[in-house]
Amino acid sequence: MKTRKIAYLGLLIALAFIFSYVESLIPVHSGIPGAKLGLANLVIIVALYTLNDGDAFLLSMIRIVLTGFTFGSMAAMLYSLAGGIMSLLVMVAAKRTKRLTLTGVSVLGGIFHNVGQILMAILVLDTPSLVYYLPALLLAGSLSGVAIGVLGAAVTKRIRKIVIW
Amino acid sequence: MEKIARKNDIILIVVILAAAAVLYIGFNVFQRANTKEPVAVVTAGESVYGRFPLDEDVTEKVELPDGSYNVLVIKDGRADITEASCPDGICVNHRAISRQRETIVCLPNKVVVEIENGEESGVDSMTS
Numbered sequence: 001m002k003t004r005k006i007a008y009l010g011l012l013i014a015l016a017f018i019f020s021y022v023e024s025l026i027p028v029h030s031g032i033p034g035a036k037l038g039l040a041n042l043v044i045i046v047a048l049y050t051l052n053d054g055d056a057f058l059l060s061m062i063r064i065v066l067t068g069f070t071f072g073s074m075a076a077m078l079y080s081l082a083g084g085i086m087s088l089l090v091m092v093a094a095k096r097t098k099r100l101t102l103t104g105v106s107v108l109g110g111i112f113h114n115v116g117q118i119l120m121a122i123l124v125l126d127t128p129s130l131v132y133y134l135p136a137l138l139l140a141g142s143l144s145g146v147a148i149g150v151l152g153a154a155v156t157k158r159i160r161k162i163v164i165w
Numbered sequence: 166m167e168k169i170a171r172k173n174d175i176i177l178i179v180v181i182l183a184a185a186a187v188l189y190i191g192f193n194v195f196q197r198a199n200t201k202e203p204v205a206v207v208t209a210g211e212s213v214y215g216r217f218p219l220d221e222d223v224t225e226k227v228e229l230p231d232g233s234y235n236v237l238v239i240k241d242g243r244a245d246i247t248e249a250s251c252p253d254g255i256c257v258n259h260r261a262i263s264r265q266r267e268t269i270v271c272l273p274n275k276v277v278v279e280i281e282n283g284e285e286s287g288v289d290s291m292t293s
Contacts (some may be wrong), residue, residue: 100171100173100174100177101171101173101174103174104171104173104174104177104178107174107178107181108177111181131192132192132196134185134188135185135186135188135189135192136185136189138181138182138184138185138188139182139185141181142178142181142182142185146178149174
């Protein structure tokens with residue numbers, strides 16, 4: 001049972017890693033710079049609902065470090081870390097209230113990923129006026145959160161059928 | 166987990182979108198309030214004689230203690246000196262100004278008209 005779990009977590013890490021890469025290849029023309037689907041977040045949320053909170057956190061951190069060193073820059077990794085940690089903390093809290101379904105949790109995760117990144121950017125660049133960008137990122141975060149939530153719910157349902165710890 | 170979204174999720178999304186809209190409008194209003202109107206600042210000698218917003222048409226005779234004067238006319242968002250007591254009339258011949266940091270100077274009368282909060286001139290600093 002332990003081995004199965006390790007294998008499953010490894011699989012998710014690989015998936016999140018490759019999703020980040022695939023996403024970096026797709027040019028997004030949404031009109032909002034920085035807005036993307038957040039495919040990696042799909043894997044995180046599936047982990048959150050099929051494994052436990054700690055595993056999801058581990059997965060998120062490993063994903064960010066791997067992606068940062070492989071495809072990104074140190075600065076990009078810093079933003080990702082801020083977004084990733086903030087997003088995960090909020091998702092765990094939201095999940096624990098048991099008031100929201102996976103979609104709602106995913107929406108919160110999506111927007112707080114953006115909020116975390118913009119806060120880090122404000123700190124690093126010392127530019128408080130970046131706050132003006134927040135409404136656009138809230139909108140983008142909700143949209144991608146809904147998309148990821150719907151996908152995640154479908155995936156989680158199927159995984160739960162075949163994976164039993 | 167059976168349904169994709171429940172009532173709470175819908176409420177959450179609506180609240181977030183409403184917050185985004187409110188923030189967007191709030192930021193816009195805030196920015197507009199912080200953008201100052203362009204003014205022509207008239208300095209006579211050492212002291213500021215007056216500040217004249219460029220969006221109000223006005224004619225002001227700047228009179229100095231020694232009897233000399235300059236007539237400042239603000240029209241169509243531009244400041245100009247149309248008449249003056251000085252002998253050379255350089256300030257009168259100067260074209261009307263409206264852009265950031267543009268000046269009209271009348272050396273004999275020690276009168277300076279300068280634009281504050283004006284639109285930046287399209288010409289870069291090397292060529293202007």
